[in-house]
Structure formats: structure tokens, C-alpha cells
Amino acid sequence: MSAELQDREPISIEIRPYAAFDLPGMYRVCLQTGASGQDATALYRDPDLLAHIYAGPYPVADPGLSFVAADEQGVLGYVVATADSHGFDAWLEKTWLPPLRHRYPRSLAADPGDGTLDWQRVEQIHTPRPSGPDALYDRWPAHLHIDILPRGQGTGLGRRLIDVLLDALRERGVRGLHLSVGASNPGARAFYLKLGFTEAERHGWGSVMVIDPTDVRG
Template sequence: MSIDVRPFQPFDLPGMYRVCLLTGDSGRDATALYGDPDLLPHIYAGPYPAADPGLTFVAADERGVLGYIVATADTHAFDGWLEEHWWPSLRHRYPRPLAEDPGDGTKDWQCVAHIHRPGPPEPEALYARYPAHLHIDILPRGQGAGLGRRLMDALLTALCERGVRGLHLGVGAGNPGAHAFYLRLGFTEAERQEWGSVMVMDLTRRLGPTP
């Protein structure tokens, strides 16, 4: 099976949304948890290529998109972009009353709550050293063949070309395989909380000497 890793193209977006949902439960299929299959990808996949398509890369085979990596080089600027350009239409589409737990085990309401209350910004110390952040998702058929590393290498090259100092990400406590994967790639654990871990990578050594 040949898998191509390449820069994002607009026609990739539906496939990315599908991958996001099929890996949205700590790497497992989250289809049963969402009545609206677009809600989770609206938060964790869609806005990144819309804001900065140059930091999105996809993996595709003959069956379509089977993985992707999305990122922003500047998390604080991205949060501002979301507030101005991304959240308003979603808040209209998913009004605040939908953020109440219906008690049926679905998680749509949590996504709606996030759309209306995205949460506090990253601590200034974390942002100063590791301003970029990323999300990566790969379907089971693409796992175990080095695809995650290929996607990460593509992103790291793009970030270093822009002179980005470092990046961070969150790993849920229910996904120990992802935690181990990031450690193998060279991330370190900066913080551990009840929900999971904040992991970071310093890119300054990759940037080389300043001319």
C-alpha cells in the first residue's frame, strides 16, 4: 500500500473531518458519541487549514485521506483568529442552549460548550517558549508504518522554515500509546494534569545559527 504525505488541498477537508471523528475518542472511533459528526472536527481539524493551510499536511492512499497533522505557529494569534473568524458562525449554528448535557451519553454538548467558551489561553511561560501547537490523527490502517513520524517531519520542517522556537500539544490520559509516540519523537512532558499531559518540543536546535 502506497501512502502519500503531502500539503493540504481544499478537497482534503471532508476526509480530514472523517478521520477526526473516527479517532476522536482517545484514538478510537467516536462516531457513537456524536449526533452531529461535524462538531468535533469543527474544533480540532477545520479551523487550522482555514487559518494557515501551509501548516496542514495529509496522508492519503488509494482509499482517501487516512491521516493528517494540523498546526498553528502562534497559538495566541490563532485564538484571536478563531474569535474573529471561526467561532461566530458556529455559535449561530449551535446556540448556547445546546451546551446542556442531555444525559444520553453523547458529547455534542461538550463541543458546543467549547465553541461558546473556548477556555483560558495557555500560560505565558508555555507560550513564550513553545508558541506553536498541533493535532495529529491517523486511522488504524495507517498506523505502525512510520506515518506519524512522516507527518511530524513535514510539519517540523515547515515550522523551522518560519523560525518557530517550539511547539506543544495535549495528550489525553486515556491515550498512553500517543504519549509514548511523542516521547519517541523527542517531546518531553512539561506538565501532567488529571485530563492528561502537556508535552513540548524545543525547536531552537533545529533552527541552526542566526545569520
């Protein structure tokens, strides 16, 4: 996840609902921000693998909660979300993950020792989603992923994308949104705190941030 911390000169950026032709650009953005906001291209042999998990399924499952930011060079950022994390996880297990598990067999989930991380994502694809009661999902059922390329950072784009998503969640009556922030990305944590998120959980890997969309107006 990437986020801006300071203002830059404004550039012309359009935010619009997701369209199918945006998906290749979203996959590119996901990879180029996939190392705690930095370019993860060198970390993956398969350039699509990261986005198969963190970008691709969301506009397929619920395109109404996916929004794209674009300028004259193309897609430079997006926010994707689900309003129902329980339902989304069930949909992943039934619809999205089986073809990926066939494409990326479990045998690929072995560290080749060359610094690439494909094997970790393959293991993630083959790890069943937890089921049953979850206090976090019950109180804050929606979750999001947001990524912005460096040329869009520091322009206020992160706030604009979050505001658009919060508006969409309010229209659906969704009263809780959560996201995860890695410990290696303190700038993102500061960004969310500035937007009104609070820290619900802290772990060794990072924090879970939460917000009630009905408490915030864009």
C-alpha cells in the same frame, strides 16, 4: 490523537500539503479517531462537530502548516498546526467561532443523558479563549493536532507527518511546539517521547508535551 507503537508492513501513503478538497476526508478522520484514537462516531449526533474544533480551523487559518496523508482509499491521516497559538486563539474568537456559536446556540450545551458528547463541544465553542500572558505559549508558541486511521497506524506515518511539520516550522524560525495528550492515551504519550518530545506539564486530564523544532532534524 492516534499514534503507532509498532511497525507493520509498508503501504503506499502519500504525504502532501493540504488542499481544499481534503477537508471532508479530514473531518471523517477526526471523528473516527476522536475517542483517544478510537472511533467516536457513536458519541456524536452531529458528525462534523468535533472537527469544527480540532481540524477545520487550522487549514483555514494557516494552510501552510496542514499536511494530509492519503492512500488509494483516500485521506487516512493529517497533521494541522499553528505557529502562533496566541494569534490563532484571537483569530478563532474573531472569525471562526462566531458562525459556529450561531449554528450551535448555547441552549444545546445541556447533557441529553444519552451518552452523546455534542453538548460538551457546544460548551467548548461558547467558552471564550483565554487572553493575556501565557508562559507555555510564549516558550512553545506553536501547537498541533494529528490523527491517523487504524489502517495507517504502525506504518511510520505518524513520525513522517511530524517530521514534515517540524521542517515547515523550522523554515519559519519557530522555536517551540506543544501539544496535549490525554491521560487515557498512554500510547500517544510514549510515541511523542520516542520522537524527542518532553513533558512540560502534567495534569489530571493528561500531559502537555513540548519540543524545539530546531533541535530535531527529520
